Amino acid sequence: MHKEVAKAFKEYYQTLDVNELVVKDLQEREIALIPIGHETMIRHMAFPETIALKEHLVENVPAHLYYSSAYYKEPQSPDMNKKGWKGADLIFDVDADHIPTPCKADHDTWTCLDCATKGAGFPPEICPKCSMKRIETTTWVCDRCLEVAKEEVFKLIDEYLIPDFGVSLKDVEVCFSGHRGYHLHVQTEDLKMLTTDGRREIADYVRGVGLDPRHQGFRIMRDGSITGPDLRDGGWRGRFAKSVYTYLSRCTFEELKVVVGSDDVANIIMRNKERLLRGIMANPPSWMGLRGVELGRTIRIAKAAVRDVLCNIDERVTIDVKRLIRYPNTLHGKSGLKAAKVSYSDLESFDPLKDAVVFKSGSIKVYVKEAPRVRIGDYEVGPMKDVQLEVPEGLGIYLLCKGAAELRE
């Protein structure tokens, strides 16, 4: 990493208010870091209080700083079996990398390491040319990606954590990841002891994995007609009713035809649409508008309807009971942005590409090899290739950290 970046990072930690480093039960967490200019992680550290941690960071400036989601009796023990696991936060990782947004074609590229085939946009799982799986990606973010990630966070909190899991806002900490998304830390005593299997069930719940509408109120009545859940129900029942209502009120005949797999059935539903929607809204609801539609097809409609309300999270992070995750309010070495804690009330207006920028003094000269259009703060530039630029410090550091630019004196 460039000297300029190292100097800037050091300054950041020197002037950082220790209160920014406050995390729940710091003394029980394992701390790990990757020092600037190194590849390997230094693990199994522990600090009794934030002031000691800050001193360490000033002396050993990290490119990346992590803490364990787990609480341990002996967080500094190098033997995982001797650490003495005492529970862990429930973590959700929302990463734009995992969400296929259309803007990826504008700023992401991938290369197959086996046959060197290149492409733009969301990377394929296997190379379309040689079918190998070793794909290297070059990814960037834009406002669109970060906005989608933020919507996922709201969805997770407002539609799942609060109503279904009874989590209160004071126990949820939202952090910008410092790069392409957000981390949610749920810190309640109730959920702390969940096992990997238990956490997987929660991840599957919000991702809708294994979801069967037949267990959530959709069934055949004795007279052969179909009935479904009530909008006023909690949990997946209510979510199904609301989603089907929204879906049917705006889907086109063509879309519906594909979902139900029949022109005739799609026709019946479109003809009955008003009656059907009124029925779903009624108290108690009536699903009589689906008369003549088999349960199998109703299930397909229900599944298509909830696609937009499923959460796009990286489940591997959620199920891990010993995850090392980025330390809140520290710098991300691949962007120079701050992994800022954001309160729920500020989240709506939070602009990561502005509010997480910490380097704001003066400008620096850089030589940019290649980059798509980039915005940092109010300054926007690109797409660009082989150009020399003088840019505000925040943007310069960002390009240097991304490895897209070199420093020019």
Next chain:
Amino acid sequence: MLTIDDLAKYPFLRKASSFVESYGLTFQDLVNDEYYYVVQRAVERVKCGIRGRWAELNVVDPETEILSYPLALAFVYGLRQGWVVRRFANSEQKRCFELLKNEDKDKVAEVGKDGFDWDLEGTELMVSGALFDFSLPVENYLEVAPSFHSPDWKLVNRHVTGGRVYLKQVEAARLLSEALKLKILRKAEEEYIKKFQMPERLLSKLEGLEKLVKEIKIYDEDAAVEIIEEAKPPCIVALLKDLADGKSLSHMARFTVTTFLINTGESVENVLKYFSNVADFDEGKARYQVEHIAGLIGSKTKYVPPKCDVLRSFGLCIGGDAYCKKVRHPLQYYKMRAREIKRKKGWEKGA
């Protein structure tokens, strides 16, 4: 309120333990004639377990019923055979389930509280045609439910609201009895239980049970290994095909295939042969890694393949077949099919 009859029905409760403690008995005292029936009842419970039946409730003499339970457990753990513990746990689970299924709601809630610290609450909630009898916190539900295979028990297919999961009584009974089973199984893993020595004066009883164990044991779990190709699950077959085609696999895929082969009894040499077609094959490195996984070097831990859920998360499950629906782990698939294939072959030979 839990009565003495309730404690006889549910002798795993904390209140039942206190009841036993109030007698101030040691295992030595149990040899005295006055406790003859307690020892008899304990032996009977264990025998029922080993034979795969559940011990019917004996309410005529609740004290004997309660006192016999910890002794039965001591016998079971003292026999030091995994399958005996599993069978006993199953029989106690069934007994508990049958009793709880028709129990008063208040009692069920008390069993949850006193036995497992669960905040089980009676309710009468009607939602979209379903009537629920109980609710309990998500975290209590998730202590046990992931061990069930059926999709009905997935959290996503449950009514969950306000941090609570809603259940019918029969489901609450199933969940509680499964919690009991897991408690019995987990305890067997604890160090002090592994070291437990049966007092000498009870050894004669234990020896009697050991005889029965030998009679009943129908198959030898450690029988000589013979690799049965047809018994490999679809996910492993697909990965082996990728290897044969020389494709390079992800870290997780390589780990899965290696642990699977090692655990079905393949030698390190044979495992290396599977990898030899891969473009970036480096025998020295590969041998080190395979030997590590096999527990021959390093931490000496023999690793097992990830279970189906994990393979699914990593995109290594390719959908599976009818057998996959019955299992949760690729090795379980292999063992089940291998047994079936062996049995079939046996018949063919016999015929």
